Amino acid sequence: MPPDSCLSEGELDRLGAGADATDAERLHLEACEHCRARVAGAKQDAAFLTRVRPLASAVLAPEGAPRVPGYRISGVVSAGTQGTVYRAMQESTSRTVAIKFVRTGDSHRQRMRAEREVEIAARLHHPNIVTVFESRALPGGSIVVVMEFVDGVPLDRFEPMATDRLRALLHVFTRVCEAIHYAHLNGVIHRDLKPDNILVTREGHPVVLDFGIAKSRGSHATITGEFAGTPAYASPEQASGKPDEVDGLSDVYALGVMLYQMACGSPPYELSGSIMEMARVIVEREPVPPRRANPGVAPDLEAIILRALRKRKEERYPSAAALGRDVERFLAGQPVEARSGSGWYLLRKALAMNARRIAWVGALGAVLALAGVLVAIGLANSAALKRRVAQQRELARAEQIQSAAVTEILREVLPATDPEHPVIGAAVSAGLRRLYFRLETGGLAFDPALDQATRRIWGSVYTSIGAGKAAQLAEYAEDSLRNGLIRLHIEHPEGDHPAIAGATFELAGILLVRGRLAEAEAAAKDAIAIYARLGESRGLPAARCEGLLARVLLAAKRWSEARDQAREAADLFTNLAGRDSDLGRASMEAAEAQALLMLGRAVDAEPLARRALARQFALLSPADPEQLESLVLCADIAGALPQGTLARELEAAWGPGDLTARVRADARTLAAAELRTPGTPQPRARYDALRRALALARNIAGDNDAVSVAFLASIIRAADDATLSVEWAKAAHEAADLLARLDDDPLAQLVCLEQAAALYALTGFEPESCALAARAVDILSSIPRHAIDPLVLANARRRAGWYLTIARRYDEAAPVLDQAAREIEAQVGTEHYLSAFARALIAFNQAGRGDAPGALARTERAWAFVRRDPTVPTDTLYHIGLMHGHLLVGSGRFEEGHDVLVEVWQRLRYDAGELRWAWRDLLIDDLLRCARALGDADDEARWQSEADKVRAGRTAELGTPAPPPSPHDAPDIAGEP
Amino acid sequence: MTSPRPSSPTRTTTQLLDALRDPRDEASWASIDARFRPVVQGLAGRMGLNYSEAEEAAQQTLAEFVRAYRDNRYDRASGRLSSWILGIARNTILGQLKRRGAAEILGEDERFSDAHMRSAWTEERDLAVLGEALSMLRDDSGVDDRTLLAFELTGLRGVPATEAASQCGMTVDQVYVAKSRITRRLRDLVRELTDAFEEDR
Structure with missing residues (x-):
């Protein structure tokens, strides 16, 4: 440097950092005061930078990060082919967010992904789907997408804290299924589901990300010809490059691959080589059976996985929700649908639907849901019904193909008739339409017998649904049957074949429903003629054709001919044995009675109609359409004969008044409820109608226990639907008494008793509750140990002890609870929520006996345990939290009690209806006490207003302004202020 | 509805505290919030809470602070505001750890000592200040x-x-x-x- 010029910035920097000055610099500095001051400043700068540099890495945006005004980027979350994701803080709110950055240089495809992601995510609002806040184009053309930051790890790296790892993973999985189902309902298919796109927080809360290649209804965003998705999780239809076939079932497949990996720790098949080679494996190779990959996988879980991974998407679960529900069933130890046979499928479906409805009513949540199912099973097991069940099984065996066909139909239709579905009618139509196209595109052609049976059963299902249902569907059904007939004629050119007669009979049924009576009559007569030529004119199928002809004549108002035809058909049925012919005979007696009534011969009609209804009460389930039809007929006859037997019997059940109109109204209510038509009448009306029908059935079918049991099962469900807890309790009580009188299956009695005891307890009928609980305990002691699953026994014992506790019969409850806890721990170990629950109950009882401090220590442990374990059912968590909080409050530990109870309340808010009113009272009472004790007026006002809301809600539900006599009042604790 | 913008970042805490007496002055509340939230959240993270727990701890701490402040429970003579907020944060964080079942480790772990927490707080404050300063430079x-x-x-x-x-x-x-x-x-x-x-x- 020239000695007379000042130091450059570079030289200053070097000297500031502590380097030695050169001779020239030294000479200059000696002469220049200005530069000496500059060097001193540079040293301070250097010292400052040395101090902040270690901090800078935490606050500086990573190199290459975009500058997004309003956000401070602090790190990279992930970097991949779909752009880099940064962690950032939104400056205005200090909220942490994730920012996905798609560079200008990135492909058009990636930009489209980003844009689509924003567009799609904006439509989805679900706790398990990532929230997208905004997207922005940056100067230069890059795009950023700002979304919720999820502090989690990809699904396949998630390590649950719970002891049973797989169970916890499966719980997470069911939440993912719910989220995906929600997206599907909103018309969005993810198409790239894989563990990397599902982040799971430490608490086990999954969040689905990256809807970048999702397909949405109405968009044509698919990039044709390109492979969408990740090979390892691609479905066969994705791998074979058929974008038009990709739908929600492709996501179900991807979920299946993930489920496989969860259970087995390895992929279902190895993929390697070129894309083409991988695609071939996906399309052709069957997965390694899960139990071969990991022998520890339960057979039920294996069945679920394999069903989700079917190559043909029609054979997979019909929705992500259905897959999730089956996994839930597996977790609850219930039979899974993936392994269901056809006949049981129907029964279980009905029971499962019932259980779901019970679940939200259940004071003890899942406990009662299970009991609800067991009641239904228990009733079905009762000796009086066993004969009928046996007959049905006989039939099912004889008609295996038919059953398989029913399954095919049910697979399409029943999932869609899920009561949770918003528009049931539309969904049923859609299901039947899909079935039609499947049939007509040869979907079942691999098995001609199955194809034919499906067509026929569809026809008869349609016929039984009745007229007026979506004309287009009737057309499909008719078309499908006619096409089937053409194929049959080609196969059997001789023309006379039972299959042709059967299909012609179904066709006649459809034509009758469609009101094309002349064609229906011709078809029925054709079928009758074929049976005659085959020499089978006295068999059951021919009798059915004769009966159908009678129905056609009735519809045509040719009363005299109808009467004669009905009598002829009834004779044919009379000569045949079995339930079906008994039913056919009842149906024909009713038809004859109808014709007679129209001919003005009500007196002759009455005994026939009465006999038909009595038979239908005994043989059909309550509110079966045929039974209802006869009921209406009887009401019409009673109207015509006000002094007749029927009028008297109907009046005994319905009371005085316009009988015909009221019976008809009830029949409509029951029919609508049975078919689950939209706008179904009030559940209360259904309950009342069933009660009246039972009264009539008891009168005219004689003291038939089987009828009573069947009705009570329906009444229990109806009371449950209508949230009529007391009625529910009474019906369960009645059922228990009936079963006891029949000396029937103790397990069935037990579940009825338990249900009644629980509901009495919660509605304030303490003596009844205790008496039934005590009876339940007696029965428990009498059941031989080998005859019952020990855990079922232990849980039943636990509940019995609980009801005694609620009624403050602490000393009786204590040994029962102690034994239950010992048995439960022997089955599941001490580190299980059931054990924690049992211990908490013992503690509650202990508090009731005056040992509050000891009790608190126990509930504290139970509470800590269940909060740690994400697999604990929510209702268990609530109840333990409530007990613990209540004991804390009772011991004057208001602040802690407040924290626990507020947590319960906050969790509860998202599950409205999970807790019965009585529990809400307890919760809010306690919170009010906390607020008062802590002198927090705001809080007090808040809980007072919640208490008012609860009171109003209860009044709306139960119709009683006064609360029930506090069965919930937990033990009073000594020393309580 | 737009959230209130924090007022000038260099207004002193005293000025903000005075303004906070007026419940309508949301901008001052937003400034206090913007100033302390990242520090509390960072501290909670260091103490072993995960992201959402730390976020919740910061929320609880600040809510408790403003409630107490408006109830006149804060006595300036008894210590600095940051010490006071640190005290609330400490209780909140330890409460969360306890609830998570980590109670047994709290007594022994040096991390939870007062001295350590105070120095962690200072580091978090310096981080927040540096981040804020860099952000002001950018703007x-x-x-x-x-x-x-x-x-x-x-x-x-x-x-x-x-x-x-x-x-x-x-x-x-x-x-x-x-x-x-x-x-x-x-x-x-x-x-x-x-x-x-x-x-x-």
Whole structure:
């Protein structure tokens, strides 16, 4: 440097950092005061930078990060082919967010992904789907997408804290299924589901990300010809490059691959080589059976996985929700649908639907849901019904193909008739339409017998649904049957074949429903003629054709001919044995009675109609359409004969008044409820109608226990639907008494008793509750140990002890609870929520006996345990939290009690209806006490207003302004202020 | 509805506290919130809470602070505001850890000692201040992007000036000028912000 010029910035920097000055610099500095001051400043700068540099890495945006005004980027979350994701803080709110950055240089495809992601995510609002806040184009053309930051790890790296790892993973999985189902309902298919796109927080809360290649209804965003998705999780239809076939079932497949990996720790098949080679494996190779990959996988879980991974998407679960529900069933130890046979499928479906409805009513949540199912099973097991069940099984065996066909139909239709579905009618139509196209595109052609049976059963299902249902569907059904007939004629050119007669009979049924009576009559007569030529004119199928002809004549108002035809058909049925012919005979007696009534011969009609209804009460389930039809007929006859037997019997059940109109109204209510038509009448009306029908059935079918049991099962469900807890309790009580009188299956009695005891307890009928609980305990002691699953026994014992506790019969409850806890721990170990629950109950009882401090220590442990374990059912968590909080409050530990109870309340808010009113009272009472004790007026006002809301809600539900006599009042604790 | 913008970041905590008496002054509340939230959240993270727990801890701490402040429970004579908030944060964080079942470790772990928490708090405060200062520099229209980048590379990331010059399209001398100029601005800002943070008497 020239000695007379000042130091450059570079030289200053070097000297500031502590380097030695050169001779020239030294000479200059000696002469220049200005530069000496500059060097001193540079040293301070250097010292400052040395101090902040270690901090800078935490606050500086990573190199290459975009500058997004309003956000401070602090790190990279992930970097991949779909752009880099940064962690950032939104400056205005200090909220942490994730920012996905798609560079200008990135492909058009990636930009489209980003844009689509924003567009799609904006439509989805679900706790398990990532929230997208905004997207922005940056100067230069890059795009950023700002979304919720999820502090989690990809699904396949998630390590649950719970002891049973797989169970916890499966719980997470069911939440993912719910989220995906929600997206599907909103018309969005993810198409790239894989563990990397599902982040799971430490608490086990999954969040689905990256809807970048999702397909949405109405968009044509698919990039044709390109492979969408990740090979390892691609479905066969994705791998074979058929974008038009990709739908929600492709996501179900991807979920299946993930489920496989969860259970087995390895992929279902190895993929390697070129894309083409991988695609071939996906399309052709069957997965390694899960139990071969990991022998520890339960057979039920294996069945679920394999069903989700079917190559043909029609054979997979019909929705992500259905897959999730089956996994839930597996977790609850219930039979899974993936392994269901056809006949049981129907029964279980009905029971499962019932259980779901019970679940939200259940004071003890899942406990009662299970009991609800067991009641239904228990009733079905009762000796009086066993004969009928046996007959049905006989039939099912004889008609295996038919059953398989029913399954095919049910697979399409029943999932869609899920009561949770918003528009049931539309969904049923859609299901039947899909079935039609499947049939007509040869979907079942691999098995001609199955194809034919499906067509026929569809026809008869349609016929039984009745007229007026979506004309287009009737057309499909008719078309499908006619096409089937053409194929049959080609196969059997001789023309006379039972299959042709059967299909012609179904066709006649459809034509009758469609009101094309002349064609229906011709078809029925054709079928009758074929049976005659085959020499089978006295068999059951021919009798059915004769009966159908009678129905056609009735519809045509040719009363005299109808009467004669009905009598002829009834004779044919009379000569045949079995339930079906008994039913056919009842149906024909009713038809004859109808014709007679129209001919003005009500007196002759009455005994026939009465006999038909009595038979239908005994043989059909309550509110079966045929039974209802006869009921209406009887009401019409009673109207015509006000002094007749029927009028008297109907009046005994319905009371005085316009009988015909009221019976008809009830029949409509029951029919609508049975078919689950939209706008179904009030559940209360259904309950009342069933009660009246039972009264009539008891009168005219004689003291038939089987009828009573069947009705009570329906009444229990109806009371449950209508949230009529007391009625529910009474019906369960009645059922228990009936079963006891029949000396029937103790397990069935037990579940009825338990249900009644629980509901009495919660509605304030303490003596009844205790008496039934005590009876339940007696029965428990009498059941031989080998005859019952020990855990079922232990849980039943636990509940019995609980009801005694609620009624403050602490000393009786204590040994029962102690034994239950010992048995439960022997089955599941001490580190299980059931054990924690049992211990908490013992503690509650202990508090009731005056040992509050000891009790608190126990509930504290139970509470800590269940909060740690994400697999604990929510209702268990609530109840333990409530007990613990209540004991804390009772011991004057208001602040802690407040924290626990507020947590319960906050969790509860998202599950409205999970807790019965009585529990809400307890919760809010306690919170009010906390607020008062802590002198927090705001809080007090808040809980007072919640208490008012609860009171109003209860009044709306139960119709009683006064609360029930506090069965919930937990033990009073000594020393309580 | 738009959320209130925080008022000037260099208003002292005392000024903000005075303004906080007026419940309608949401901007002051937003400033207090913006100032302390990242610090509490960062502290909670250091103490072993995960992201959402730490977020919740910060929320609870600040809610408790404002409630207590409006109830006149804060006595300025008894200590600095930051010490007071640190006290609330400490209780909140330990409460969460306890609830998670980690009660047994709390007594033994040195991490939870008062001294350690205080020094962690200071580090978090310095981080927050530095982040805020850098953000103010970025928003300063008098500082262009290239100058800022040259400073970041040489001053904070330790990149040699020659390399930074080629990355920023500047001469080496320009890089040195940028580094020196921005360092001085940053130093001033950090000092002002730290003073504003701690000045509450």
